[in-house]
Amino acid sequence: MKLPISQLSQFIIRQSNKKAFLSIRCLSTQEATERRHHLFTLEKKRQLELVGRIEKIEVKYKGLPQECTLVMNKDISTPYDCAKHLGEWHMESSALALLDSSVHWDMHRPLSESCTLEFQTFNIAEPQQVNKAFWRTCSLVLGACASVAFKDNVTVKLHSFPGPDIRSGSFIYDVDLPTLPDWQPTQQELHTLSAEYVKLTRRNDLIERLEVGEALALEMFSDNEHKTKQIPDIAKANGKVTLYRVGNHVDISKGPLISSTGQIGKVTVSSVHKLLGSSESDVKQLYRFQGVALPTGAILNHFAFSILTDRAKKLVRLYKLLL
């Protein structure tokens, strides 16, 4: 069955190396990542050009230092741009935006209509949604870390990550490593994974959001059979799939994520557990990567953090797989 390919991808494929096109299923993890990143950039640019005539919207900012009304561009300006008007502290500390006191919005998602804007940091009185966004971001970046950390001869196929459950003690990413049937990570390897994670966070990448059609999504994730199976289910609701990009890495996620990886502070990849699938499912085994993290600025002494990491080493069992 031929996958429907969009005009754009056809253009790319014709221009790019024929060999790459033929061996699309044999792209290394690195090359696949690059490809996704490239496609993401192009799609983003296209969507921006689609806006056409720039209209203005009024964004009423509520909060410190004082309430004000900002005039921003419709479908172009993001809450992050509003924060730029207010100051560097707002840019760096805001993790989520709250529109009309009800809708949680990504910081880098364009605003589409006039609204009331509030910024949510990790220190507010009711940070439940911010915490969930944080946990989701950590999972996503864990996927990015896993795809980067292994050597070139190991193929990494990211499966999925479940909805955020902070009380479980760790964030999760299920990864399929077909070339490693029996892998027990040593302490040194876990340290290396954590180091790779920290490297990613220190790059301070902004987390960009993009909604793409099902076709393009399938195109982007054509090397990953797990994702290609999940995309139709995700797109059932409105035909769109939400993609998030962190640096080079692109992944699918439902909910809002925090503003940038720099807001992830102390982080450890605590353990990897092997999950064996049932005989009927397509997936034979998955490696469950687990980690624990705190936002930047959250002060916790090293002993208390060690308690959290020890707990995060235990396998987290889930009963539902959600994205």
Next chain:
Amino acid sequence: MNQAQVTKLVSKLRINVAAEPRRLRSPKGPEGRLNKLRKTVTGLIKYERIELNYNRGDEARQYAERLISEAITHGDCHKPTMEIADYWLLEKELVHKLFKVLVPRYENCNTAYTRMYKAPRPQYSRNTEKAVLELRGNPYPPLVNKQHNNRHLIQNILLDAAKYDYRQAKYAEMAD
């Protein structure tokens, strides 16, 4: 060995009081020092939150606390206390504020009546430490957002969950 004086009874201050008073240079000497502090204490009682240099703020804080504790212990009708309040508060409406507003506010208070924070120094200014001195219970929004008791913060959620887990494990162990 110095003999402690017994004429007057004072209430213990709940702030750190240095052993030596700061001199606060001024042309009139000790009288000038008290004049400066008078102005600061008047300003504090009037505005309830003031920004100033750290040294002056620390001295004024001690005097403000002493003034309020005297007002609380002796009350409105005690003549020496009225004279002291009259001396320290340069605006006479503030004497009324002290006895009618601040005394009821702090009567049953177990902590200090003032708070002092260190303030950031403006860029390219002199190297003097700045402070913000405020009365507790002032009407402005708080300067510091201390959230460590907030059980919804992520580190608290994680720690609470870890504690719960540990307890469950212990109970299971004990049951065996």
Next chain:
Amino acid sequence: MALAIRKSTFSILATARCIVPREFRGLSSLPETKEDVAQDVAKRSTGRKIRFQNPALEYRHVYPEFLPDPNPKWRNTLREKMERADMLKRRSQIDIPEFYVACENQSVTDLYRTYKTLTYIYPVSSPTSFEPFIRVSGTGIISRTGSVAHYSLDEGPPKGSKLVSDDTRYIYVKLKPKPWLERWERQELKGVANIDEHLKEKDKVRRELRKTPWEKYDLMKQYRKTIPAEDQNEIWGEVHNQLNQLRLSRKKMFKKRPVSAPKTQLA
């Protein structure tokens, strides 16, 4: 070293009372009678002031030696507790008199203090009341609070002073001509007559210039010289039971022995 006036159990004769005139109140902080105490106490009604209502606080006038040095550099709660226990033990063996009335030339040394008595004061208040004393007979007015020490050597015996009956008599002391031990004119003394006749113009001018009227409003200066009421409550709480027993036993001893009328002597 505080020059204190001590009451000795052996040499007191309560022949008459000296009712201290109101102006001398400036030297002592105690109210005149016990009723005044009750009235003052009743005035301060609300919660925080309860710590000032502890009757044991009155002991600070009688036994100021139990209060530690107010300088925070030399405060050590544990050491003070041990010192107080030590002092109580000493008082159970030796009779160190209370801070009331002068006795003759006795010198008692406690931990850091030597109590050297000046001359005899009469009249004398009874052992149980906390009346403020004023020294009367010709050897200097000494305040119980210790703020004015002594100027005994400078005055002569007041002419026309006599033992007073229950009627109030104001007794003023006259100073001898200069040189004086201290600049009495610059201290706010009450109960001294004719200080001005010994002064020159220059003295009067300098006295005006040297006045520090702001000092009485300097709250922190007072604070640093006193032990706060909360700490005093703790101290007297530890100590007052035993002291009460000591003075009761002293009273008994006093009742047993007859005492002869003492004679005045200059210090």
